[in-house]
Amino acid sequence: MKKNVIALLVIIFFxxxxxxxxxxxxxxxxxxxxxxxxxxxxxxxxxxxxxxxLLFYDAILSKDNSISCSTCHSRFNAFAHNDHNLSHxxxxxxxxRNAPVLFNLAWQPTFMWDGxxxxxxxxxxxxxxxxxxMGEDIVNVVDKLQNDPFYRNKFYTAYNDSIVTGEKVLKVLxxxxxxxxxxxxxxxxVKSGEGEFNDQELKGYKLFQENCNTCHQEPLFSTYELAQxxxxxxxxxxxxxxxVISKSSDDSLLFKIPSLRNLEYSFPYMHDGRxxxxxxxxxxxxxxxxxxxxxxxxxxxxxLSEDDKVDLIAFLLTLxxxxxxxxxxxxxxxxxxxKWKE
Numbered sequence: 001m002k003k004n005v006i007a008l009l010v011i012i013f014f015x016x017x018x019x020x021x022x023x024x025x026x027x028x029x030x031x032x033x034x035x036x037x038x039x040x041x042x043x044x045x046x047x048x049x050x051x052x053x054l055l056f057y058d059a060i061l062s063k064d065n066s067i068s069c070s071t072c073h074s075r076f077n078a079f080a081h082n083d084h085n086l087s088h089x090x091x092x093x094x095x096x097r098n099a100p101v102l103f104n105l106a107w108q109p110t111f112m113w114d115g116x117x118x119x120x121x122x123x124x125x126x127x128x129x130x131x132x133x134m135g136e137d138i139v140n141v142v143d144k145l146q147n148d149p150f151y152r153n154k155f156y157t158a159y160n161d162s163i164v165t166g167e168k169v170l171k172v173l174x175x176x177x178x179x180x181x182x183x184x185x186x187x188x189x190v191k192s193g194e195g196e197f198n199d200q201e202l203k204g205y206k207l208f209q210e211n212c213n214t215c216h217q218e219p220l221f222s223t224y225e226l227a228q229x230x231x232x233x234x235x236x237x238x239x240x241x242x243x244v245i246s247k248s249s250d251d252s253l254l255f256k257i258p259s260l261r262n263l264e265y266s267f268p269y270m271h272d273g274r275x276x277x278x279x280x281x282x283x284x285x286x287x288x289x290x291x292x293x294x295x296x297x298x299x300x301x302x303x304l305s306e307d308d309k310v311d312l313i314a315f316l317l318t319l320x321x322x323x324x325x326x327x328x329x330x331x332x333x334x335x336x337x338x339k340w341k342e
Contacts, residue, residue, distance in 0.1 A: 047157050152164070226251070
């Protein structure tokens with residue numbers, strides 16, 4: 001009996017220590033679960049984070065030096081974009097999907113709308129090599145950076161070694177993106193005991209818990225799993241989601257469930273950016289056709305009156321994190337302007 005108690009205490013100590021170690025290398029609120037990202041293989045470092053920020057905003061990652069990560073992921077849009085529904089790439093090429101938001105990435109097991117990438121350190125390879133995005137090869141990226149005195153110096157500062165490698169490029173991009181943590185909304189302050197919902201927001205919160213929490217679970221407001229959103233397929237895009245990757249009919253039209261945080265900044269919505277207003281999204285999920293599809297899939301039907309929709313939107317707006325969106329730590333690095341002028 002004594003041995004069992006000791007063993008249990010050891011397990012509890014290990015679990016508590018794991019969270020403590022995680023918070024030592026990566027700050028996140030107590031409300032959030034333990035991150036899924038393994039920081040032991042890429043410990044955060046201020047010089048590497050800064051190098052990742054430089055690369056995130058530098059079009060040197062694209063074939064013709066015209067497209068950067070920030071082209072489609074603007075910090076003022078919660079690192080998405082809202083000037084068009086589909087991503088734009090080199091040579092005025094247009095992609096097939098809307099650029100997803102970039103925040104709270106340390107808790108996500110897969111990336112891209114179809115979950116094609118299962119590790120953040122590999123994610124940047126997808127847009128870099130995509131013919132409709134950056135159209136570049138990581139080998140060429142490494143060569144360009146290695147031949148650039150500015151970046152040789154930056155890599156030396158970050159790694160005490162001026163040799164540029166593809167692994168280093170991808171890992172510093174991850175480091176910057178890992179710092180994009182959104183956790184200071186009205187909702188977060190209410191949950192931490194520092195604020196209260198007004199009556200309308202509270203009604204909306206209850207409606208959210210009754211109708212939306214299955215897929216958009218608190219506190220991240222997504223399970224980050226793949227699911228059908230039940231919108232009609234766009235015949236011009238013919239995007240079948242996960243099915244395109246797996247070639248399995250079971251995965252047809254499965255897309256990654258997005259977080260509901262920062263919706264005010266990150267429109268348009270859905271994987272193809274077809275909806276520009278939250279009310280339109282709610283109309284979709286409360287339509288007769290969608291309810292029938294929910295019933296077929298064994299999901300709970302969403303029943304909302306027009307007043308309910310107003311209340312629900314009032315709650316969803318409490319998930320906006322203005323401090324995150326306007327955080328100067330994430331801004332365009334002015335150091336790049338000096339580099340470009342030289």
